[in-house]
Amino acid sequence: MLSLKIICVGKLKERFYIDAANEYIKRLSGYCKLEVAEISEQRLPSIPSDAQVAISLGKEHAAIRSSIPTGAYTVALCVEGRELDSEGLSKLISNYATNGASRLCFIVGGSYGLHEEIKAAADDRLSLSKMTFPHNLARVMLLEQLYRAFKIAEGGKYHK
Secondary structure, X not given: OOEEEEEEXXXXXXXXXXXXXXXXXXXXXXXXXXXXXXXXXXXXXXXXOHHHHHHHHHHHHHHHHHHOOOOOEEEEEEEEEEEOOHHHHHHHHHHHHHOXXXXXXXXXXXXXXXXXXXXXXXXXXXXXXXXXXXXXXXXXXXHHHHHHHHHHHHOOOOOO
């Protein structure tokens, strides 16, 4: 069974995000071994300087790097990433598995994104959209799209 790890900067606080994430985590349990790791988001002033943001991203970078499983194929979610439709994501996951990747790791940044070194070191970079979303919603959207990808791969009726 494919092993997925999602590393997220920040914790879900709002009940509606928690409930939605838990629903997709439950649904995914039949398709993969899933782990969600939350990295503490660094606290910044309401209007941080570029230097403060850089220091914050550096600290998050260290925590993210130490959470990536050894040998995992890593996918950073970032605005610079390529966009895929749901069928494309399903094919991508199938290709990872076919080419010997038994562990996939998706990385979702915090309010200020991901450190450049995380993006550069990733095996792939994906964007959920050209639009901007709160990182908590991006996590739920990723979980839903992963579930949809598995349903597409099995020929299920969830995807229309």
